[in-house]
Amino acid sequence: MIRLALYFHKISKSILDIVYPPACLACGISLLSVPAYNDCLCKKCFDSIRFIRNDYCIKCGKGFGAYTGVLKKCGNCCAGGLHFNRCIGAAHYEGPVRELVHKLKFNGEKAAAKLLSEFIARKIEDQDVLRYVDLIVPVAIHKNKLKKRRYNQAELIGYYLEKHLKLPMVTGNLRRLKETTAQFALSRHARFKNLRGAFVVKNPSVFAGKGVLLVDDVLTTGATSAEISRMLKKAGAHRIFVAVVGR
Numbered sequence: 676m677i678r679l680a681l682y683f684h685k686i687s688k689s690i691l692d693i694v695y696p697p698a699c700l701a702c703g704i705s706l707l708s709v710p711a712y713n714d715c716l717c718k719k720c721f722d723s724i725r726f727i728r729n730d731y732c733i734k735c736g737k738g739f740g741a742y743t744g745v746l747k748k749c750g751n752c753c754a755g756g757l758h759f760n761r762c763i764g765a766a767h768y769e770g771p772v773r774e775l776v777h778k779l780k781f782n783g784e785k786a787a788a789k790l791l792s793e794f795i796a797r798k799i800e801d802q803d804v805l806r807y808v809d810l811i812v813p814v815a816i817h818k819n820k821l822k823k824r825r826y827n828q829a830e831l832i833g834y835y836l837e838k839h840l841k842l843p844m845v846t847g848n849l850r851r852l853k854e855t856t857a858q859f860a861l862s863r864h865a866r867f868k869n870l871r872g873a874f875v876v877k878n879p880s881v882f883a884g885k886g887v888l889l890v891d892d893v894l895t896t897g898a899t900s901a902e903i904s905r906m907l908k909k910a911g912a913h914r915i916f917v918a919v920v921g922r
């Protein structure tokens with residue numbers, strides 16, 4: 676279904692490019708008037724992205740801002756509760772990255788998914804975790820949200836990651852049963868509690884003994900990814916890496 680939608684998107688995009696010249700998805704400037712990074716981002720926006728390099732928490736991928744020379748965990752991870760092995764975050768969630776995620780999430784901008792998946796793929800290839808991964812699983816959204824938004828943004832990123840990393844994506848086996856609203860208003864502890872039991876695995880044997888790359892757009896507290904990881908582990912998943920663009 677998502678493949679067919681993307682095929683038609685590709686055709687309509689080439690027609691639209693002739694009528695409306697391409698603009699930077701982050702700042703809106705016409706890409707005919709300034710140097711471009713690619714067909715949907717200007718060079719200035721790309722250059723301002725702060726990719727997370729050596730300066731991150733080895734567990735949740737949060738950037739520290741400066742490399743201290745030692746691999747270490749952040750305060751939250753030292754406190755525990757995150758059931759995945761590691762989170763790989765591509766960039767700081769700010770500026771053009773935040774704008775691209777918003778375009779993907781609220782404007783259905785599929786070109787943003789393609790670009791963001793490239794940033795994630797580059798970081799994953801850097802990290803030498805691919806040999807432990809068998810499947811890509813996008814974070815599931817509730818059916819009411821899917822109805823409203825018409826697509827799952829994590830699945831769109833997963834679709835392009837599947838191509839970059841040459842790994843199969845499994846959709847539909849992880850289900851979101853509970854819709855949780857206004858998570859941002861809750862404390863860290865309450866967020867984790869609120870999500871308990873929000874996800875189910877339909878057929879555990881699909882994940883049994885497998886290394887899973889759980890994909891989402893952004894990781895904030897990690898409560899969603901942690902709860903899904905708990906369920907994936909219960910289903911027998913061997914290792915879980917979380918891959919997000921914004922951290």
Ligand SMILES: [Zn+2]
Nearest residue numbers: 699702717720
């Ligand atoms: Zn721009």
Ligand SMILES: [Zn+2]
Nearest residue numbers: 732735749752
């Ligand atoms: Zn951490």
